[in-house]
Amino acid sequence: MAKRIDVKDLNVYYGSFKAVEDVTMTVEPRSVTAFIGPSGCGKSTFLRTLNRMHEVIPGGRVEGSVRLDDEDLYAPGIDPVGVRRTVGMVFQRPNPFPTMSVGDNVAAGLRLNGVKNKKLIAETAEQSLRRANLWNEVKDRLGKPGAGLSGGQQQRLCIARAIAVSPQVLLMDEPCSALDPISTLAIEDLITELKSQYTIVIVTHNMQQAARVSDRTAFFNLAATGKPGRLIEMDDTPKIFSNPTERATEDYISGRFG
Numbered sequence: 001m002a003k004r005i006d007v008k009d010l011n012v013y014y015g016s017f018k019a020v021e022d023v024t025m026t027v028e029p030r031s032v033t034a035f036i037g038p039s040g041c042g043k044s045t046f047l048r049t050l051n052r053m054h055e056v057i058p059g060g061r062v063e064g065s066v067r068l069d070d071e072d073l074y075a076p077g078i079d080p081v082g083v084r085r086t087v088g089m090v091f092q093r094p095n096p097f098p099t100m101s102v103g104d105n106v107a108a109g110l111r112l113n114g115v116k117n118k119k120l121i122a123e124t125a126e127q128s129l130r131r132a133n134l135w136n137e138v139k140d141r142l143g144k145p146g147a148g149l150s151g152g153q154q155q156r157l158c159i160a161r162a163i164a165v166s167p168q169v170l171l172m173d174e175p176c177s178a179l180d181p182i183s184t185l186a187i188e189d190l191i192t193e194l195k196s197q198y199t200i201v202i203v204t205h206n207m208q209q210a211a212r213v214s215d216r217t218a219f220f221n222l223a224a225t226g227k228p229g230r231l232i233e234m235d236d237t238p239k240i241f242s243n244p245t246e247r248a249t250e251d252y253i254s255g256r257f258g
């Protein structure tokens with residue numbers, strides 16, 4: 001059976017700087033995969049190659065292959081906009097459309113996809129905001145600018161915006177980093193709920209979160225500053241947290257370095 005995501009021998013560059021080296025991994029459909037590892041090891045960089053967002057950065061390029069349901073995402077003729085529609089993303093820094101209202105932020109993707117039915121748009125927006133645990137805080141200010149929300153609210157707004165279009169694959173880069181414990185648990189519940197239909201990859205620095213929500217965990221590490229990040233080990237999450245194969249993984253998850 002085709003893997004949902006199948007990455008082979010991937011190198012990722014910023015100009016001449018190789019940020020990520022030699023990643024090979026597969027991700028099953030209807031699963032949650034956590035990416036963990038120290039700051040700067042290339043988790044965000046690698047994540048962005050999975051929906052062709054890396055190349056929007058000047059000098060950004062990749063070598064190797066990324067296949068989604070057996071289709072090469074980097075083959076000539078593949079439309080990156082279509083890829084990004086199928087593979088949604090929540091960025092590490094919340095990036096609501098600043099001049100757009102809260103409601104329009106959530107509806108933006110639907111409108112882009114050609115949905116015109118106002119009632120459907122409003123219902124989907126409400127449902128997405130509820131699932132992102134933001135509805136109660138914004139239901140009376142849907143017409144106000146998205147940029148007027150707090151950092152944690154903006155993060156949840158971006159989660160609502162991403163799930164509103166029901167992407168097949170959802171990439172979430174530290175989606176809970178600015179959230180209080182209640183919203184964090186709500187987002188973890190959302191991830192678990194979405195897993196029955198979609199495929200989710202989440203970057204997190206929170207080990208408990210990785211252990212709670214993910215089926216598989218990938219540990220990335222950096223040999224030294226200025227060297228590319230590498231995938232050290234990927235396995236079932238309970239195995240990574242109880243009995244990892246690599247010493248570096250063990251040191252990282254137990255808080256020992258060097």
Ligand SMILES: Nc1ncnc2c1ncn2[C@@H]1O[C@H](COP(=O)(O)OP(=O)(O)OP(=O)(O)O)[C@@H](O)[C@H]1O
Pocket residue numbers: 014017019037038039040041042043044045046057092
């Ligand atoms: N736009 C960019 N231009 C050049 N180098 C970059 C750019 N973004 C990231 N890098 C470099 O690529 C490497 C990987 O960065 P990346 O942001 O992917 O790490 P990360 O694992 O997500 O870290 P964190 O946990 O802090 O978010 C780092 O050396 C970083 O300095």
Ligand SMILES: [Mg+2]
Pocket residue numbers: 043044045092173
């Ligand atoms: Mg990052």
